[in-house]
Amino acid sequence: xxxxxxxxxxxxxxxxxxxxxxxxxxxxxxxxxxxxxxxxxxxxxxxxxxxxxxxxxxxxxxxxxxxxxxxxxxxxxxxxxxxxxxxxxxxxxxxxxxxxxxxxxxxxxxxxxxxxxxxxxxxxxxxxxxxxxxxxxxxxxxxxxxxxxxxxxxxxxxxxxxxxxxxxxxxxxxxxxxxxxxxxxxxxxxxxxxxxxxxxxxxxxxxxxxxxxxxxxxxxxxxxxxxxxxxxxxxxxxxxxxxxxxxxxxxxxxxxxxxxxxxxxxxxxxxxxxxxxxxxxxxxxxxxxxxxxxxxxxxxxxxxxxxxxxxxxxxxxxx
Amino acid sequence: xxxxxxxxxxxxxxxxxxxxxxxxxxxxxxxxxxxxxxxxxxxxxxxxxxxxxxxxxxxxxxxxxxxxxxxxxxxxxxxxxxxxxxxxxxxxxxxxxxxxxxxxxxxxxxxxxxxxxxxxxxxxxxxxxxxxxxxxxxxxxxxxxxxxxxxxxxxxxxxxxxxxxxxxxxxxxxxxxxxxxxxxxxxxxxxxxxxxxxxxxxxxxxxxxxxxxxxxxxxxxxxxxxxxxxxxxxxxxxxxxxxxxxxxxxxxxxxxxxxxxxxxxxxxxxxxxxxxxxxxxxxxxxxxxxxxxxxxxxxxxxxxxxxxxxxxxxxxxxx
Numbered sequence: 001x002x003x004x005x006x007x008x009x010x011x012x013x014x015x016x017x018x019x020x021x022x023x024x025x026x027x028x029x030x031x032x033x034x035x036x037x038x039x040x041x042x043x044x045x046x047x048x049x050x051x052x053x054x055x056x057x058x059x060x061x062x063x064x065x066x067x068x069x070x071x072x073x074x075x076x077x078x079x080x081x082x083x084x085x086x087x088x089x090x091x092x093x094x095x096x097x098x099x100x101x102x103x104x105x106x107x108x109x110x111x112x113x114x115x116x117x118x119x120x121x122x123x124x125x126x127x128x129x130x131x132x133x134x135x136x137x138x139x140x141x142x143x144x145x146x147x148x149x150x151x152x153x154x155x156x157x158x159x160x161x162x163x164x165x166x167x168x169x170x171x172x173x174x175x176x177x178x179x180x181x182x183x184x185x186x187x188x189x190x191x192x193x194x195x196x197x198x199x200x201x202x203x204x205x206x207x208x209x210x211x212x213x214x215x216x217x218x219x220x221x222x223x224x225x226x227x228x229x230x231x232x233x234x235x236x237x238x239x240x241x242x243x244x245x246x247x248x249x250x251x252x253x254x255x256x257x258x259x260x261x262x263x264x265x266x267x268x269x270x271x272x273x274x275x276x277x278x279x280x281x282x283x284x285x286x287x288x289x290x291x292x293x294x295x296x297x298x299x300x301x302x303x304x305x306x307x308x309x310x311x312x313x314x315x316x317x318x319x
Numbered sequence: 320x321x322x323x324x325x326x327x328x329x330x331x332x333x334x335x336x337x338x339x340x341x342x343x344x345x346x347x348x349x350x351x352x353x354x355x356x357x358x359x360x361x362x363x364x365x366x367x368x369x370x371x372x373x374x375x376x377x378x379x380x381x382x383x384x385x386x387x388x389x390x391x392x393x394x395x396x397x398x399x400x401x402x403x404x405x406x407x408x409x410x411x412x413x414x415x416x417x418x419x420x421x422x423x424x425x426x427x428x429x430x431x432x433x434x435x436x437x438x439x440x441x442x443x444x445x446x447x448x449x450x451x452x453x454x455x456x457x458x459x460x461x462x463x464x465x466x467x468x469x470x471x472x473x474x475x476x477x478x479x480x481x482x483x484x485x486x487x488x489x490x491x492x493x494x495x496x497x498x499x500x501x502x503x504x505x506x507x508x509x510x511x512x513x514x515x516x517x518x519x520x521x522x523x524x525x526x527x528x529x530x531x532x533x534x535x536x537x538x539x540x541x542x543x544x545x546x547x548x549x550x551x552x553x554x555x556x557x558x559x560x561x562x563x564x565x566x567x568x569x570x571x572x573x574x575x576x577x578x579x580x581x582x583x584x585x586x587x588x589x590x591x592x593x594x595x596x597x598x599x600x601x602x603x604x605x606x607x608x609x610x611x612x613x614x615x616x617x618x619x620x621x622x623x624x625x626x627x628x629x630x631x632x633x634x635x636x637x638x
Contacts, residue, residue: 030619031619033618033619034617034618034619034620035617037611037614037617037618038614256612257608257612260608260611260612260618261599261604261608263611263618264604264607264608264611264618264621264622264625265595265599266618267618267619267621267622267623268595268598268599268622268625268626269595270622271622271623271626272591272592272594272595272626273591275591276584276587276588276591279587280580280584280587285580285583288583289576289579289580289583292356292579292582292583293575293576293579295356295357298353298354298356299352299353299356299579299582299583299585299586300349300350300352300353300586301353302583302586303583303586303587303589303590304586304590306583306587307587307590307591311630311633311634312634314630315630315631315634
């Protein structure tokens with residue numbers, strides 16, 4: 001059996017293996033993901049973003065327990081922005097792993113963003129596909145919302161949650177990053193801290209101002225205290241309300257299309273990147289470097305000439 | 320006069336304008352950068368990396384003063400990893416700006432890494448070219464060393480400095496990130512803090528283990544206290560010693576080549592990205608999205624077909 005077939009049959013180890021191959025940017029992994037396609041499209045995708053320290057991981061943990069209580073199979077993809085000089089949020093991940101480690105209906109996976117052969121969005125969406133094919137009903141994507149790619153992934157979810165805390169100035173940063181325009185639900189966590197109510201009303205004002213035209217959904221602001229599980233139930237209700245809203249209109253269709261667009265684009269970028277990687281290993285590339293060093297060429301022009309040369313060569317080889 | 324000609328004549332405002340265009344990913348900016356080429360290649364490039372909070376900016380500030388004292392024109396390019404949810408290190412930059420703001424021989428520029436049309440490495444190297452053409456003798460590139468691109472840029476400098484502080488665990492992170500293998504000088508800042516001497520000897524052991532074969536330079540560990548300017552003079556001396564070392568062998572040649580390789584590659588990636596951006600605006604792209612949604616195609620295969628289709632069309636258009 002191929003990895004894809006094993007994933008479809010519910011083999012968790014095959015799923016883990018396939019995701020690892022995907023992380024490594026393996027072309028075989030991408031072919032296997034293609035094979036999963038007919039068996040995907042049923043999962044509901046929830047995007048969760050928030051700065052480090054907002055308690056996002058504990059909140060997700062609570063939501064996972066709630067979904068499990070409702071009998072749903074759950075997947076979590078955490079995009080871990082492991083920095084070269086500052087260690088990532090691996091600890092939170094391990095804590096979650098422990099709590100749900102004996103539950104085979106919960107599949108949690110961290111994707112490190114550093115030193116990747118493949119694209120971050122491609123690996124994330126691929127991982128979502130794997131969990132979808134594995135039969136997970138709800139898949140959460142956890143990001144810190146710091147880069148354009150993370151924002152794109154967040155945008156491609158069905159329901160998006162942004163987690164903030166009082167007194168952090170997160171609301172201003174979120175507004176600047178354009179998250180307010182794409183968020184469906186805002187969570188003010190650590191609501192026992194001073195200023196939570198003020199932040200809530202502040203956010204409601206901002207959300208009213210940022211209201212998307214033609215969109216009837218007004219993003220609600222939910223107060224939670226993740227460490228004591230307060231507000232989780234309300235949050236769960238609000239998520240399902242948003243889900244109903246999407247199904248009542250053309251929302252789901254729109255999101256599925258958005259995800260496919262992103263996946264197709266990521267695949268195109270992957271191929272194009274392979275082409276670039278080939279260029280830089282050619283003798284022609286080094287000849288051009290010499291030319292530039294000796295003042296006989298300039299980078300932009302040399303780049304264009306190299307691309308044309310190699311595209312022509314590629315066309316000839318193919319036909 | 321073109322922007323490039325104005326930069327070469329020493330026009331600081333033209334330089335600032337060109338860098339802004341470059342940040343926006345403007346094709347004209349790239350053409351202007353090409354024109355600068357014949358007037359560049361004289362500047363000495365210093366890469367400085369370190370986690371936030373290591374006092375890297377203050378240290379660079381001290382070095383700038385030292386270089387100015389030696390009569391050198393100085394440029395600083397700070398790659399600011401402004402996160403969508405956490406604000407960047409702009410404050411430090413503003414403080415530096417103030418101290419050297421009346422000195423027209425110091426050119427400081429922050430490049431934000433978020434939401435860029437162009438590539439980070441391309442904009443950074445382009446900015447270095449602009450400062451080089453403007454006549455700066457020494458150009459410092461400040462990074463937080465968190466991503467592969469930042470590491471590539473760091474690697475392309477003539478002398479590389481990594482800044483650490485005692486008790487932060489930065490040394491372990493640096494080792495993991497592969498910085499130890501490419502660093503020329505290590506600075507232990509805040510050397511008045513407990514554990515500085517221990518960290519120094521620890522680093523020396525690690526550096527001995529990571530020693531590059533064939534390389535006669537043993538990266539020294541310099542203790543500094545940036546806030547009181549202690550150790551700056553010694554650090555300055557060590558930098559010039561490393562410079563002499565490079566000039567005595569083939570080091571400079573190697574670094575210049577490395578920078579040109581990176582610039583050529585960045586230009587190739589830029590063109591290729593333009594091609595991708597064109598693909599996603601075509602009707603063919605949306606047709607393929609429909610095919611995938613309806614189960615008539617899968618992303619990877621559809622991506623390959625789209626690329627071939629548009630590459631062929633492009634070839635035909637050209638003749």
